[in-house]
Amino acid sequence: MVVRGVLAAVLVLTSVFPGVPAQAAPADPGVRWSVQPSSAKGPDGRDYIIRRAAPGERITDYVGITNLTTKAQTFTVYGTDAYNTEDGSFALLPAAQKATDIGSWISLGAKTFTVPANTRLDVPFAITVPADATPGDHAGGVIASIAEEAVDANGQKVLVDRRVAARVYLTVSGAVAPTLKIDTVRLEYAQSTNPSSGGVMTVKYLVHNTGNLRLTGTGTVRVTGPFGWELARTDAMELPELLPGGSVTVTEKILGVQPTVRLDAEVSVVPAGYETAMPTVSRTTGVWAWPWALVAVLAAALIYLVFRFVRQRRSRRAAVDSEALPEAPALDTDAPPHT
Numbered sequence: 001m002v003v004r005g006v007l008a009a010v011l012v013l014t015s016v017f018p019g020v021p022a023q024a025a026p027a028d029p030g031v032r033w034s035v036q037p038s039s040a041k042g043p044d045g046r047d048y049i050i051r052r053a054a055p056g057e058r059i060t061d062y063v064g065i066t067n068l069t070t071k072a073q074t075f076t077v078y079g080t081d082a083y084n085t086e087d088g089s090f091a092l093l094p095a096a097q098k099a100t101d102i103g104s105w106i107s108l109g110a111k112t113f114t115v116p117a118n119t120r121l122d123v124p125f126a127i128t129v130p131a132d133a134t135p136g137d138h139a140g141g142v143i144a145s146i147a148e149e150a151v152d153a154n155g156q157k158v159l160v161d162r163r164v165a166a167r168v169y170l171t172v173s174g175a176v177a178p179t180l181k182i183d184t185v186r187l188e189y190a191q192s193t194n195p196s197s198g199g200v201m202t203v204k205y206l207v208h209n210t211g212n213l214r215l216t217g218t219g220t221v222r223v224t225g226p227f228g229w230e231l232a233r234t235d236a237m238e239l240p241e242l243l244p245g246g247s248v249t250v251t252e253k254i255l256g257v258q259p260t261v262r263l264d265a266e267v268s269v270v271p272a273g274y275e276t277a278m279p280t281v282s283r284t285t286g287v288w289a290w291p292w293a294l295v296a297v298l299a300a301a302l303i304y305l306v307f308r309f310v311r312q313r314r315s316r317r318a319a320v321d322s323e324a325l326p327e328a329p330a331l332d333t334d335a336p337p338h339t
Contacts, residue, residue, distance in 0.1 A: 030069065031073065031146060033066060033068055033069070033073065033075070033115075033144065034065075034068065034164060035063055035064070035065055035066075035142065035144045036063065036064050036066075036166055037049045037061070037063065037166055038062040038122045039122065040124070041122075042064065042120070042122060043064050048166070048167040048168070049061055049063075049166060049167065049169065051170050052170070052171045053127065053170060053173070054129065054172070054173045055129055055132065055133045055172060056129060056130070056131040057129050058127070058128045059126070060124055060125070060126050061125060061127070061168075062122045062125070063123050063125065063142045064121070064122050065121050065123060065144045066120040066121075067117060067118065069117060069118070070117045070118065071117050072114055072115065072116050072117055073115055074112055074114045074146075075113055075115065075144040075146060076112050076144070077112070077123060077144050078103075078106075078108070078142070079099065079102070079103045079108075079125065079142050079143070079168070080093045080097075080140055080143060081099045081100065081102060081103040081104075082139035084240070084242055084243055084246030084247065086248075086249065087248060088240035088241075088242060088247075089240065090167070090241065090243075092163075095147075099140065101140065102127070102138040102139065102168065105127050105128050105129060105130065105170075106125055106127055106142065107128065108123065113144075125142060129170070129172060135172050135173065135175050136172060136174070136177070136212025137170070137214045137244055138170045138171075138244075139167070139170075139243050140167075140168045140170075142166050143164070144163070144164055145161055145163040146162050147159055147161040169214070171213075176211075176212060176213055178211045178213040178271065178274040179211035179271075180208070180209055180211070180269055180278075180281055181207070181210045181281060182267055182281055182283040183206040183208045183247070184204075184205065184206045185204070185284070186204045186205070186285075187263070187265055188201070188202040188287070189202075189257070189259070189287050191259060197256060198255070198259070199256075199257050199258070199289065200253060200254070200255055200257070201223060201232075201253075201254045201257045202253050202254075204249060204251050205219070205249070205250055205267045206247055206249050206250075207242065207248055207250065207269055208242075208246075209244055209245060209246050209247065210245075211244060212244045213274060214242065214243050214244065215241070215271050215272065215274065216239055216241050216242070216273045217239045217270055217271045217273070218238055218239060218272070219237050219250055219269045220233065220235070220236050220268050221233070221252050221265055221267055222234075222266045222268070223254060223257055223263060223264070223266075224263070224264045225262070225263060225264075226261065226262060231260070232256070234254060239269070257289075258291070259289035259290060260289065260291070261288065261291070262286055262289070263286060263287050263288075263289045264286040265284065265287075266283075267282065267283050267284070268280050268282045
């Protein structure tokens, strides 16, 4: 969750003892704290920590950790990497997973910091960029966490790790390549029981950030029938910020699409987030959508016409056959009987 000027990210992660279920209640829900970008003199109004550096360079910055309770609290503070979840959300690696990117470049003077009650502590940290760091954006966060033992609903002991973080974005100088790609497009079409209302087309497409800069964008879907006849078009959907290598699956449901034997869906994504405008990327695929109600009507009409044709043909043949029969000779009732 992002709260402007106070919380850059909130993550609640739970780790458990071996063989213990992972459902847990917070050990002390009254413990509250915030983490925000700061300076040696206090918060400086930034939402996120956004910096630029060259390979091999070392830069310093600050996070302000505010203890919002009436007791002193000790926090474990460390850096880690960010990634996109399946729905495109910004997330940080679990505590047990080792950072391999910017999180491993972040260093602090200590592993734990004790903050007095109702007090903010501005903690300095350094980012040492490797000499072989790849150009472009690298995302992570500085986390302040409290891990406490608790008891779940089943009476089992669990370790609850509650984390609050400030996002960190670092752009390493060098050649940039801002690119988005539509990896896949999947279509499903379901006809309505009422033929006049059309059907429902479900469009799922995967947008992948294949470049080295974080990007956003908007996506639209255009549905066409034979000869390019436009049947439907969706409003522009805002895509979440995708980190380099990140992806998101977008699902659109379009109502009232009439079956026209063949339906095509063109997905278009307009990238954004770079200084200059970027070209739209598109991908098209199709699905068969037979108008079964119309097919049934046409089939019934065809059967009726065939039936009438066969019946008329039989009637004409019967008439011709009756005209072709020879007339029977008339009997002479006055002739004498044969002897």
